[in-house]
Amino acid sequence: MAVVMFAIQCLLWGTTWMCIKIGLNDFPPLLFAGARFLAAALIMFLILVWKKERIIWEWKALSPSVVFGILNAFSFAFVFWGEQFLSSSLTAIINATVPFFSAIFAHFLVGERLNWFKVSALTVGFSGIFLIFGTNLGSSAFSEIWGELAIIGAAACYAMAGVHLKRNHTAMNPIPAVTVQMGVTAVPLLLVGLPLEAGSRITISWPGVASFLFLVLLGSVAAFLIYYYLVQKMEISKVSYVSMFTPVVAAVNGVVWLHEPMKWQLVAGFGLVAAGMIVLNSFGDFRRSRVAGGMEVKGGGRTGFFGGGR
Numbered sequence: 001m002a003v004v005m006f007a008i009q010c011l012l013w014g015t016t017w018m019c020i021k022i023g024l025n026d027f028p029p030l031l032f033a034g035a036r037f038l039a040a041a042l043i044m045f046l047i048l049v050w051k052k053e054r055i056i057w058e059w060k061a062l063s064p065s066v067v068f069g070i071l072n073a074f075s076f077a078f079v080f081w082g083e084q085f086l087s088s089s090l091t092a093i094i095n096a097t098v099p100f101f102s103a104i105f106a107h108f109l110v111g112e113r114l115n116w117f118k119v120s121a122l123t124v125g126f127s128g129i130f131l132i133f134g135t136n137l138g139s140s141a142f143s144e145i146w147g148e149l150a151i152i153g154a155a156a157c158y159a160m161a162g163v164h165l166k167r168n169h170t171a172m173n174p175i176p177a178v179t180v181q182m183g184v185t186a187v188p189l190l191l192v193g194l195p196l197e198a199g200s201r202i203t204i205s206w207p208g209v210a211s212f213l214f215l216v217l218l219g220s221v222a223a224f225l226i227y228y229y230l231v232q233k234m235e236i237s238k239v240s241y242v243s244m245f246t247p248v249v250a251a252v253n254g255v256v257w258l259h260e261p262m263k264w265q266l267v268a269g270f271g272l273v274a275a276g277m278i279v280l281n282s283f284g285d286f287r288r289s290r291v292a293g294g295m296e297v298k299g300g301g302r303t304g305f306f307g308g309g310r
Helices: 002-023 029-050 059-082 088-095 098-109 116-133 142-167 174-196 206-233 242-257 264-292
Strands: none
Touching (some): 088 264, 098 264, 116 264, 242 264
16 A cells, blocks of 8 residues: 555656646746645645644744745745746756755754765766756756756755754644644745735636646645655655656656657756665665674764655
């Protein structure tokens, strides 16, 4: 059953990128993102009430979720703005750099030290991103370059949010914590989006409405519930590999349904990013095998991440 739910998770989060791209044809980016998280937070609140859980209204318990929500708002603002200028598959591939930023931030904030093994993973992964960026350098597609930089910024913000949450554990259970996170994420997106995008064109179409509902019900609420099911049933290191499958799902969706071009640089770049993720994620197994063999290893450790979808 866990394998089936893992496949569903990859499918859901791999499809969010296509839904964002479709929805951006009808809605301005910040309001689109803010409305998504507001709706998801309301549904999560109903689930919270149904399960008779509660939010702890003490700042010490609230602050990790609040900070996560604010950083998440920056991340999703960058994602929804940047994907206006990029294909959904390219956006998903660049976003796959989240674990690399997590490793860097974890080095400074939570004591998960960088070492030659992790540095080699970072080098391989970011070389794939440089290869992808090279397709637009020297061209007149400045909007695409800015879009790519925005997605890099989104990945960095999302990674910082995760590392901060790891450093400052919340006293709340997962459902109330994520309810707070989603609600807090919606607030700055709407506060900035309402005045900034007040005059933007909004159209109502079946594809746009369907994309919005998918992002709220399946890409946010259902994916979160499946994630915590997987965490209980599988090793977290195995769950984290969803980040390598979602760009593949996003690429297939983009090519098949949105008729997006698939350049060789994208395929090669993602191959390097995936290789970097495999190296980064395998360090924990490498370390444990050395300790089992009687050899002391200082530093290191596995950098946890879960940022496969949006």
